Amino acid sequence: MPLEAAISLSIELRDALTAEVKRSRAARSVLKAMQVDALLLQASERDAFNHRSTQLSDSLAFALQEIAEERGEKDVTLQQLTAWFPFEAAQLSSVFAEIRALTAALKELDVFNQALAERALTFVRAYVAHLAPRPQAYGRRGSLVATEASTHSEHV
Numbered sequence: 001m002p003l004e005a006a007i008s009l010s011i012e013l014r015d016a017l018t019a020e021v022k023r024s025r026a027a028r029s030v031l032k033a034m035q036v037d038a039l040l041l042q043a044s045e046r047d048a049f050n051h052r053s054t055q056l057s058d059s060l061a062f063a064l065q066e067i068a069e070e071r072g073e074k075d076v077t078l079q080q081l082t083a084w085f086p087f088e089a090a091q092l093s094s095v096f097a098e099i100r101a102l103t104a105a106l107k108e109l110d111v112f113n114q115a116l117a118e119r120a121l122t123f124v125r126a127y128v129a130h131l132a133p134r135p136q137a138y139g140r141r142g143s144l145v146a147t148e149a150s151t152h153s154e155h156v
Contacts, residue, residue, distance in 0.1 A: 002066035003081075003088050009060040010095040013053060017102035020049045024109040031116040034124075 023045060030038040068076035071084065078096070081089035 002063045002070070003085055003092075006060055006063040006067065007088060007092055007095070009056055009063060010092060010099065013056040013060065014095050014098050014102065016049060016053055016056065017099060017106060020046070020053075021102055021106050021109065023049075024106060024113060027109075027113050028116065031113060031120060034120055 023042065027039075027042055030042060064076050067081070068074060071080075073080070078089060078093055081092065
């Protein structure tokens with residue numbers, strides 16, 4: 001039955017979000033320590049989570065659409081589900097509330113982690129700029145050129 005599938009899919013989505021929130025919290029220490037391998041692994045895991053959560057969301061929407069079609073409706077709301085299936089709708093509503101809370105937590109963590117990543121990027125760029133400073137000489141057309149690498153054609 002599509003309702004059991006919808007409940008199962010929503011629980012699976014909630015569990016995936018719970019794991020992603022946990023990984024995002026752990027990302028703080030990785031970002032602060034600038035552990036490149038761990039950062040790349042986390043990016044790969046986030047990409048997999050994004051694909052999986054999209055699949056789960058699409059499957060959940062399809063299951064809910066099937067319920068609506070079985071009842072001769074175009075769409076289905078939680079209120080309609082509560083009228084048709086009170087116990088199952090209450091369970092689904094509870095899981096949806098958890099999904100909303102986890103999504104908000106993940107969004108907040110992402111904002112914080114992005115700020116940390118941008119800060120780390122600023123430090124790395126400053127460090128690289130000091131290691132390999134840009135040349136201060138300009139060519140005939142006004143572009144920066146390395147003074148050691150100038151050629152005869154630039155002098156003509």
